[in-house]
Amino acid sequence: MIPEELKDVAAQWQEQAGQYAHQVYVCxxxxxxxxxxxxxxxxxxxEVKDRDLHEQCLVKGVGCMGLCAGGPLVAVQxxxxxxxxxxxxxxxxxxxxxxxxxxxxxxxxxADAPFYERQEPIALENCGRVDPESIEECIGADGYAALxxxxxxxxxxxxxxxxxxxxxxxxxxxxxxxGLKWSTVEKARAERKFVVCNADEGDPGAxxxxxxxxxxxxxxxxxxxxxxxxxxxxxxxxxxxAEYPLAIERLRKAIRQAKRMDLLGGDIMGSNFSxxxxxxxxxxxxxxxxxxxxxxxxxxxxxxxxxxxxxxxNYGLWGYPTLINNVETFANxxxxxxxxxxxxxxxxxxxxxxxxxxxxxxxVLNTGLIEVPMGTTLREIIFDIGGGIPxxxxxxxxxxxGPSGGCIPEQYLDVAVDxxxxxxxxxxxxxxxxxxxxxxxxxxxxxxxFMEFCRTESCGHxxxxxxxxxxxxGLLDRITRGEAVMRDLEMLEELCDLVRNTALCxxxxxxxxxxxxxLRYFRDEYLAHIEDRTCPAGKCKMRSTTEVNR
Amino acid sequence: xxxxxQNPEPPTDDPRWRSVRTAMRRHGHQPNALIxxxxxxxxxxxxxxxxxxxxxxxxxxxxxxxxYGVATxxxxxxxxxxxxxxxxxxxxTACYIKxxxxxxxxxxQEFGVGPDQTGEDGxxxxxTARCFGSCGLAPAATFDGxxxxxxxxxxxxxxxxxxxxxxx
Numbered sequence: 001m002i003p004e005e006l007k008d009v010a011a012q013w014q015e016q017a018g019q020y021a022h023q024v025y026v027c028x029x030x031x032x033x034x035x036x037x038x039x040x041x042x043x044x045x046x047e048v049k050d051r052d053l054h055e056q057c058l059v060k061g062v063g064c065m066g067l068c069a070g071g072p073l074v075a076v077q078x079x080x081x082x083x084x085x086x087x088x089x090x091x092x093x094x095x096x097x098x099x100x101x102x103x104x105x106x107x108x109x110x111a112d113a114p115f116y117e118r119q120e121p122i123a124l125e126n127c128g129r130v131d132p133e134s135i136e137e138c139i140g141a142d143g144y145a146a147l148x149x150x151x152x153x154x155x156x157x158x159x160x161x162x163x164x165x166x167x168x169x170x171x172x173x174x175x176x177x178x179g180l181k182w183s184t185v186e187k188a189r190a191e192r193k194f195v196v197c198n199a200d201e202g203d204p205g206a207x208x209x210x211x212x213x214x215x216x217x218x219x220x221x222x223x224x225x226x227x228x229x230x231x232x233x234x235x236x237x238x239x240x241x242a243e244y245p246l247a248i249e250r251l252r253k254a255i256r257q258a259k260r261m262d263l264l265g266g267d268i269m270g271s272n273f274s275x276x277x278x279x280x281x282x283x284x285x286x287x288x289x290x291x292x293x294x295x296x297x298x299x300x301x302x303x304x305x306x307x308x309x310x311x312x313x314n315y316g317l318w319g320y321p322t323l324i325n326n327v328e329t330f331a332n333x334x335x336x337x338x339x340x341x342x343x344x345x346x347x348x349x350x351x352x353x354x355x356x357x358x359x360x361x362x363x364v365l366n367t368g369l370i371e372v373p374m375g376t377t378l379r380e381i382i383f384d385i386g387g388g389i390p391x392x393x394x395x396x397x398x399x400x401x402g403p404s405g406g407c408i409p410e411q412y413l414d415v416a417v418d419x420x421x422x423x424x425x426x427x428x429x430x431x432x433x434x435x436x437x438x439x440x441x442x443x444x445x446x447x448x449x450f451m452e453f454c455r456t457e458s459c460g461h462x463x464x465x466x467x468x469x470x471x472x473x474g475l476l477d478r479i480t481r482g483e484a485v486m487r488d489l490e491m492l493e494e495l496c497d498l499v500r501n502t503a504l505c506x507x508x509x510x511x512x513x514x515x516x517x518x519l520r521y522f523r524d525e526y527l528a529h530i531e532d533r534t535c536p537a538g539k540c541k542m543r544s545t546t547e548v549n550r
Numbered sequence: 551x552x553x554x555x556q557n558p559e560p561p562t563d564d565p566r567w568r569s570v571r572t573a574m575r576r577h578g579h580q581p582n583a584l585i586x587x588x589x590x591x592x593x594x595x596x597x598x599x600x601x602x603x604x605x606x607x608x609x610x611x612x613x614x615x616x617x618y619g620v621a622t623x624x625x626x627x628x629x630x631x632x633x634x635x636x637x638x639x640x641x642x643t644a645c646y647i648k649x650x651x652x653x654x655x656x657x658x659q660e661f662g663v664g665p666d667q668t669g670e671d672g673x674x675x676x677x678t679a680r681c682f683g684s685c686g687l688a689p690a691a692t693f694d695g696x697x698x699x700x701x702x703x704x705x706x707x708x709x710x711x712x713x714x715x716x717x718x
Contacts, residue, residue, distance in 0.1 A: 068686025204642030533656030
């Protein structure tokens with residue numbers, strides 16, 4: 001296929017889609033699927049067929065629509081109606097109401113509800129709108145158009161410059177400027193280069209990457225191909241968790257379709273640029289999200305990190321320069337090239353441009369996937385978009401950044417979210433998991449949960465992490481059981497400092513963060529566990545005072 | 551002495567070896583295909599037997615010690631067969647906050663199978679997962695691969711009970 005043909009495919013699809021008076025989208029992402037959205041899809045398709053409406057009404061499965069708490073979700077266009085908690089039996093009522101007011105007996109969500117109104121989808125722009133298993137439809141929604149433009153009108157250096165100018169920063173958590181990374185790999189001299197997509201979304205409580213991969217896999221392939229063109233790579237890998245079978249299946253299918261249409265493989269779109277993508281499955285090791293460990297795993301080895309420098313940009317897979325970006329970073333590439341660097345740089349805060357996808361979960365009404373401009377406050381995210389805390393409970397803290405992040409208390413809810421502000425608060429942006437906790441959560445217990453995670457996930461390569469995490473966990477365990485004395489708390493703080501400064505990789509260096517941040521904002525809870533031997537939240541099972549014999 | 555290590559014969563004539571063989575061939579028997587090949591073994595056999603590890607080591611020309619190292623490093627791989635029924639409880643942050651520990655406790659009390667264990671009769675395996683990424687459904691678990699969300703400890707126990715009863 002050449003760029004002109006791409007336009008034909010897009011036009012053809014748009015014309016075909018325009019023939020339908022009604023379109024019904026059923027969410028088939030993992031969340032809704034597990035509440036049987038596939039049966040909803042089937043019964044809607046059957047209903048439309050039985051009534052002989054299939055020429056006017058298109059029923060299709062799409063990716064994540066965001067509001068996972070309301071699943072299974074069904075959207076009706078152009079009516080702009082969104083139904084929540086749909087059952088297969090409700091299909092006739094939905095078809096009855098086509099082009100009319102929403103069906104009365106169904107739970108309909110207002111289109112201008114704050115959950116959707118406050119969002120600004122860029123990475124998720126096609127998620128929940130296109131059928132992720134149809135490449136024609138993705139092309140119809142501007143898919144691969146940015147790649148075509150790069151191949152015909154821009155030099156690799158020009159592409160790197162656009163990305164640099166946009167101000168995009170790595171969405172995996174650390175926030176390293178993407179353009180700078182691309183430019184380092186572009187300038188490296190070597191006979192081979194690689195592009196890797198880090199889809200090893202290991203943070204518990206994070207499902208952004210999974211939703212993008214399940215809802216719009218072609219966008220990632222396009223982003224990777226553009227990156228490969230810019231840096232001069234001919235081989236790419238997507239390193240994806242084996243725990244995401246649906247995302248793997250859809251990616252595999254997308255790669256096959258793209259190859260068939262000459263959008264991947266040799267001489268892409270008639271140019272002399274060749275790029276192939278293979279999948280590599282993770283096997284349940286959190287540390288493999290660290291880039292040097294990830295590369296070891298792609299090479300078929302144990303996923304242990306190595307010291308940096310040399311950075312992967314100079315010395316990566318099999319010693320060749322390698323560009324590693326996160327899924328969400330690649331998802332932003334197409335729109336930036338389509339709309340321009342200035343457009344992207346106009347969104348967000350001074351140092352953090354664009355939008356960020358967050359997975360909102362825990363004690364919040366509207367659990368789900370959201371995308372907001374950088375600089376949105378935590379209060380807007382949790383209370384306006386998230387709908388606040390259910391069951392009339394009080395907000396206590398929000399955890400961002402997973403095991404490397406921290407807990408942010410009520411008094412900082414009005415801080416505008418970006419990479420710097422969260423770091424100042426003792427947490428990090430991380431990949432975008434956001435867990436809301438109410439008054440029933442014990443902060444010491446939360447710190448213990450993350451330390452237990454880090455202890456299990458420590459790869460054992462360096463001493464501070466291998467030996468330090470079990471010691472810290474042991475101390476936290478004593479505190480939560482009401483067996484600790486003040487000296488234990490001092491030791492815990494010393495150990496945090498030691499591990500933070502001496503561990504080899506990010507996993508170890510940030511393992512103390514959940515402890516440090518809860519100590520910073522909820523020190524009184526630690527003291528209550530130690531001095532009064534009580535758990536203020538009533539979560540920890542404390543030994544009674546008489547049992548503790550000191 | 552020269553031994554042809556490149557294409558060793560599978561240990562048995564079990565047809566399930568075919569997919570393992572295909573996985574190795576697809577990657578040109580390169581050592582970097584080790585993890586992919588172990589995935590193929592586990593998919594076909596449910597776990598990694600010692601003879602499978604030996605076979606993969608020979609097929610990819612990787613020392614058995616390294617194969618064993620990789621197989622034990624990654625949590626996803628298991629060297630022991632799983633029970634007839636598997637319940638995986640998500641212990642990600644959202645599920646933890648919303649009561650995954652209580653679910654595990656209830657299952658252990660009812661069936662005597664603790665987290666990451668298989669019952670002595672080989673009927674039930676209880677596993678924990680880091681995060682399903684289905685945090686909107688917290689607390690979540692899978693029962694023989696079927697995801698269920700917003701679970702109470704009682705519901706989890708009765709789901710497992712139903713799986714076991716279906717056999718008898």
